[in-house]
Amino acid sequence: MTSVRRYLISVLIAVLVLTSFLAALQSYRLSAERARELFDQDLQLIAGAIWQQYDVNMPQPAQGLAVQLSRHGELKYRSELAPQAVNSWAQGYSEQNFAGKRWRVFVQSGNNGWQIMVAQPLQQRLQLADELITASIYPVVLSLPVQALLIWLIVSRALSPLRSLSAQLASRKANELSPVTLEQVPEELKQVLQSTNQLFERLSATFAREKRFASDVAHELRTPLSVLEINLHNALTRWQQQGLSDHDETMLALQQGVERMRQLIEQIMLLNRTHPDNFQAKTRLLDWVALCRQVVSEWFSQLEQKQHSISIEGDEHLMVKADDFALRLLVSNLLGNAIKYTPAGGQIRLTLHTSRDKAVLAIEDSGPGIPPQEYPQVFNRFYRVGGDRHQFAVPGAGLGLAIVKDIVSLHNGSIYLAPAGFASGLKVTVELPL
């Protein structure tokens, strides 16, 4: 297809010419047939009129002509329907009323005072003419819907590349920036397609740079941080060897600061890894309960340190289709949060069960919880409950829940927050499709 315009013009003209010419032929054929019938009827009428003149008993044709013959105003012959009185109508053609009908009349005078009148019922003539004209209009009228249908089909077909382009653009996800391809590119769309694809290419390059930026920075920061950690460690060892006291805890604060930065860098890199744009999920069937047990055992030393009582309730096995690394990270982040924010001697409860077509994990803790008005914000990156003045002063970057949310959306699941079933605390519910 070279050009929509050329295609439309040539095909539409072809269709219109073809249908109207075929309709004209059909009109010609039908009217010729009607005309032949009409002329045949005339022959029959004339025959009938002549019969009347010679044989009165002859059965009359239903639609007879009227004939009247006179000489010097004296009636010489009249057919049954013709008037008794000799007419004095004008010569030639006229329309007259007699015998309860309107007639088309032809009057002609000969020599020696002879005059003949021949008349045909007007209604009959009009009816015949009507039939003739109807026959010729009929195919033209019938051809119109055919033309309309064909034009509709042709225009839809000609515009299909445009439709396919807009459908492709509409069905695109926001982050899909691959070039648009059409099966057939008409001339009119070439430039549009080219410009669009160039734009997509530039955008895609920019996005890729932007996406990599944070993780690139984090990656670059790891080396100087490691150097910093080693130097700090060495300095601390030397302090201890020289018996210097750290009475204002400068060294401890420094150590904590470095540790927090390491976690932050780690999480930025994880966040980048679990971002839906970058994550190449390798989903397989996993037992979520077993996975939770493993994660709990990983966190065992922290749990023991804080004297938390932890329980896993619900189904014995819960198979979900998920990425092993991502799901482990999700449970670990949520459990880590619960341990972090629950005071020593608190309770943590994991509940796993199926609900209709979903696998559900709920993690409850007996910590301080989050005010419900802050629920929507906690998933934002770098958001920390209560701002920087954290009441427990627990180190964190505010990226843990952002990562969890990314993982949940990767698996087409959903995540809710609610008050825990304990006296206080938070309940995080994760639902994944089965």
Add this chain to the structure above:
Amino acid sequence: MTLQQALAALALCIPLAVEARQEFVLTLKDHLFNPAQLAVPAGQKIKIRLINLDAAPEEFESFPLNREKVVLGNSEAILYLGPLAAGEYPFFGDYHPDSAKGVLIVIPEAQWQQVQHVN
């Protein structure tokens, strides 16, 4: 192979074509066929001599007979037909279809003998 077969078929056909055929005459004058009803026997190979007495060319056309033969003005042409099944085969002049019309009446052989006898 196919060429040889075709040649063989042609060689077989030529004697058939040469074989004597009964001839009928169909003249065309003032774009009218004479006779307008031409009787011929069924089941025989026949030939029709088309004589165009008009100045204009004419095309002898018959869909049931599968024939389409041009005859120029003031000239003749020969049409090879048959063997035909009994029946009526209408024909017309393609260039003057309003006046040049006729029917080829193919008569069963038994009847044809009688007709010939009477004549």
Add this chain to the structure above:
Amino acid sequence: MLINTVLLVTRELLPLLLLLVLMLQLQSAQKSRFLLLSVLLSTALVLLLAPWLALLTQLAEGNGLELLFVACYGVSLLALIILLTAKAGPFSPALVVITAQGLICGINLLLYSFTGIGNVDKGDSYWLGTLLALGIGLSIAVLWFHLLDELKRRTPALLLLMLLPACARQTIEALALLQQTGWLPGGQALWDSGVVVSEQSEAGVFLQAWFGYEATPDLIQLTGWLLTLILLSALGYRCYIRRVKNGL
């Protein structure tokens, strides 16, 4: 008279136009050059033969014209077979097909025009009929072109498939003419499908132009038509498969 003119001119014009469109679609490039050259070549041939038409009709016991047409159909058939088996639609066989068909169409239209031109009574309906026929023929050609275009885009091999009915048409036309000249024996009609599609109707004319529709075929015509279709299908299929294998 009008209807008859339309059908007569369409009957001559349509086979040429359908083949021309097919040949154009088979040409991957140089479409306009092909169109120009084929029109020029067939017009030149018709003009060259025009003064000898009277003599030509008298040749071979008055069968000169028929034999010329048979030759044209034969040459067309050969060229079509070459097109069917060749790699990519070559230029010259296609040109031969169109020139041969153009010669048949041109001579028939020229003969017909002798009656129309200069005849006062028939002039009007002759010209109107020719115009209608031209409109119908060209419209069908344009639509046929786009239909083949669509087929070609979906499956290129379908275009080669469209050569088969054209080949079968050449055979049945040549056979009918040979029977008319008495070179082949005539036979009785096997059936009459004229009630369904009359050869004198618009649909009949189109089908005739497409694959050589005949309402009352006899045994020889039917056999020739079927044999052409079957043999050339097999031949075309073999060549196509071989080409596909080589392509791989």
